[in-house]
Amino acid sequence: MNVLVYIETAEGKLKKSATEVLSYGKVIAKNSGGTLTALAIGDLTTDEQGKAGRFGADKVLHVTNDKLKQFINQAYASVVAEAAKQNNASVVIISNTFNGKAMAPRVAVKLKAGMVDGAVGLPDLSNGFKVRTSAFSGKAFADIELTSAIKVITVAPNSFKAEENQSAGTVETFSASVADSDFTAMVKEIVKASDKISLPEAEIVVSAGRGLKGPENWGMIEELATLLGAATACSKPVSDAHWRPHSEHVGQTGLAISPNLYIAIGISGAIQHLAGVSSSKTIVVINKDPEAPFFKAADYGIVGDAFEVVPKLIDEVKKFKAANG
Numbered sequence: 001m002n003v004l005v006y007i008e009t010a011e012g013k014l015k016k017s018a019t020e021v022l023s024y025g026k027v028i029a030k031n032s033g034g035t036l037t038a039l040a041i042g043d044l045t046t047d048e049q050g051k052a053g054r055f056g057a058d059k060v061l062h063v064t065n066d067k068l069k070q071f072i073n074q075a076y077a078s079v080v081a082e083a084a085k086q087n088n089a090s091v092v093i094i095s096n097t098f099n100g101k102a103m104a105p106r107v108a109v110k111l112k113a114g115m116v117d118g119a120v121g122l123p124d125l126s127n128g129f130k131v132r133t134s135a136f137s138g139k140a141f142a143d144i145e146l147t148s149a150i151k152v153i154t155v156a157p158n159s160f161k162a163e164e165n166q167s168a169g170t171v172e173t174f175s176a177s178v179a180d181s182d183f184t185a186m187v188k189e190i191v192k193a194s195d196k197i198s199l200p201e202a203e204i205v206v207s208a209g210r211g212l213k214g215p216e217n218w219g220m221i222e223e224l225a226t227l228l229g230a231a232t233a234c235s236k237p238v239s240d241a242h243w244r245p246h247s248e249h250v251g252q253t254g255l256a257i258s259p260n261l262y263i264a265i266g267i268s269g270a271i272q273h274l275a276g277v278s279s280s281k282t283i284v285v286i287n288k289d290p291e292a293p294f295f296k297a298a299d300y301g302i303v304g305d306a307f308e309v310v311p312k313l314i315d316e317v318k319k320f321k322a323a324n325g
């Protein structure tokens with residue numbers, strides 16, 4: 001099966017989620033005797049094009065059209081569908097990011113394809129084409145069978161390990177015809193919320209809730225996050241109260257993330273919060289109430305007052321870093 005992977009970029013570089021979908025697509029192409037083509041739209045440095053090859057692409061298609069420098073949902077979907085058709089791709093893979101989620105259904109419609117969103121594992125090709133995704137806010141898995149000739153899959157970030165190797169793909173410029181009607185909603189300007197680590201891409205997330213009592217107490221959360229190279233997140237009531245920006249709100253109505261390490265401080269662990277974080281690889285909970293529901297979802301728990309535990313953690317991380325360079 002020929003596979004087309006849309007790879008997201010930022011400031012000329014591949015996003016981490018792009019390396020994951022490349023490696024994911026590579027396994028499908030390899031197991032089914034097909035090829036993997038990657039499609040990048042917008043700025044991508046020569047080094048990064050090579051990197052796409054090392055993460056699995058046999059061929060990298062690069063679209064350099066100035067009109068497509070910023071993400072435009074309809075236009076990007078047209079380009080991805082066109083690339084899929086021209087390369088006889090029967091599987092199209094997209095990261096389940098903010099942009100990917102918006103674009104994938106449009107691509108599926110254009111290709112008359114069946115679609116699975118938020119895949120958490122590779123397709124099972126032993127008897128048909130079944131893809132596992134999480135369901136009921138992370139409480140269950142659903143194995144979805146795609147029977148259409150073309151399949152579109154969005155892959156949950158951090159659910160598949162990116163693997164770099166020595167192989168290198170070829171690079172070609174790709175120009176697709178995009179209709180004027182695809183440019184009805186244009187991005188005029190992107191204002192970055194902050195220079196901090198991007199929350200959906202972060203390997204480690206330090207998150208805090210109403211147990212922190214007020215916005216003035218977030219200094220220790222930010223200090224711990226900086227020491228660990230982590231992004232910061234928060235529960236919904238915290239962002240509703242404007243203690244933290246809405247861009248940090250995780251859960252059912254906020255961002256869904258799956259970092260390698262999620263540290264939840266002063267968060268009760270309501271089901272709506274867990275819906276966005278329960279697929280984290282390791283969960284550490286710090287809460288003064290031993291009955292807090294979050295402990296049931298935790299790999300490690302500390303029962304204690306955040307205002308005592310977090311400063312101690314900060315000291316220990318500092319000592320560890322000093323001792324280990």
Ligand SMILES: Cc1cc2nc3c(=O)[nH]c(=O)nc-3n(C[C@H](O)[C@H](O)[C@H](O)COP(=O)(O)OP(=O)(O)OC[C@H]3O[C@@H](n4cnc5c(N)ncnc54)[C@H](O)[C@@H]3O)c2cc1C
Pocket residue numbers: 208209210211212234235236237238249250251252253254265266267268269270271272273276286287288289292304305306307
């Ligand atoms: C439709 C709907 C959608 C929702 N979507 C979301 C969502 O996307 N994300 C989300 O987060 N919530 C969401 N909620 C809200 C959710 O139900 C909870 O109310 C919310 O997650 C609770 O936030 P919290 O844990 O920060 O606060 P609380 O429930 O007030 O819990 C605070 C916790 O801090 C602990 N604590 C207090 N002081 C300390 C201390 N000094 N040290 C250590 N621990 C301490 C307490 O023991 C407690 O467990 C949604 C609700 C609804 C109805």
